[in-house]
Amino acid sequence: MSRPLTSRLAAQPLFRSPRAIATNCSLRGARFLSQTSTRWEDPKTDKPKSVPARPKTEHLLESIYGTAQTARNRSAQQPNAMSDLSQSMVFQALNKSNIDTSALSGRAPEAVQPKDDELEPFHFHIFSHKHNTHITCTKPNREPIISMSCGNIGYRKSRRGTFDSAYSLTKYVLERLIHTGWPTKMRRMELVLRGFGQGREAAVKVLMSPEGKVFRDKIVRVADSTRIKFGGTRSEKPRRL
Template sequence: MSQPSSRLLAATRARISSSQPTRQCLRSFSQTCLRREESNTNANSWSPNKLLQSLSRPRTTPTQSAGPPRPSPGASSAALQRILAQDAVAKARNQPTSQQILQDEANKQEDMGPATEPFHFHIYSHKHNSHVTVTKPNRQAIISMSTGNIGFKKSKRSTYDAAYQLTSYVIDKLHQGNWHNTITSLEVVLRGFGAGREAAIKVLLGTEGRMLRNKIIMVSDSTRLKFGGTRSPKPRRLG
């Protein structure tokens, strides 16, 4: 046993009475000191002062354990009410809500394709119906609708008014999704020569398309033309 340990044991024997329980505690304490000294002889990092400090250190109770405090149910409900109130004020002021802001951040982080490729506004109009599809630069569809999706039936789907309302509805959906801020460049792709072709152009040039009109960089026509092929049906003759 080293000199500091012998001094500590001598001082402890002088202060403590010679009763049987005290002798047992003293014996266990001396054995602990010996085990500590034998296990740490190579490290030379143990000292009686450190042992006394470790024994006198207060124990932490479960309530005093480390870690962030858990929020109470009342605090979480108050935070939820505050967020709902902020969203209501944002809607009244025509500003983006918290959910829309998170959606915008997700859209920005999403890989939409090459930066040089624009968004596409496809208008497909034939003599029976009109279709409007808006796609991302990687050709994934944002919204795709026809006149039947907004309530027009049978022969009314081919009218000018149906295509006009369809294009207005699609642009309104883009505004609600805050896509007019994400779209930086737009290409309008026309296909077919139905009544909906002129109706869609009228909407884009009107007040409904004021948020997207300045972002159009190209207008192209992808109408399919037949070269040769099968014989066309005989034209219908009345009278």
């Protein structure tokens, strides 16, 4: 009666040499990886059979990336690629914009000239309330050129807040500006209105009339700087007659 499998395995020695393992193996060519040669014997013919050699790393890289001649051609074509990049749409857009790209080309920084739309215009202020009308013309740096009110042209007391006084004041200010030669120096002008008195409409009527034709063509913007009361102190008691 044969012994069980466990007893047969226990009867075998624990430490066996590699040569004994190789002889007992069904395949003759079984060896450790470190002892494997480039040739092995065919069990049918008992003749040595050659194993195909591995391709060299250089040939493998050449088959994938191309030869060294291709790399030299790429390096020779690199300046052409940079010239094409400099002529691309991105560089053309940078040249047209106000961005200073002189640092990229190695040139000295150039002063960027502002456009006409970015320059501050002259200002023509009209401040009208129920008692008087004030007109002030200023330079782009806010320095006043002329500043007058209805009282400066001879109107007194309640007549200073009328429509006629504001109309006469606007005509007088425009004549003074034309006489001193300011229209030739003004290219752009901003009209700033403040208050809701009768002089507001009177000044606009003068600018729309033939007397204001010289300055009407220079107006690029109309703004309203009327003060809006938000909270604050209590209003004065209305007058009763």
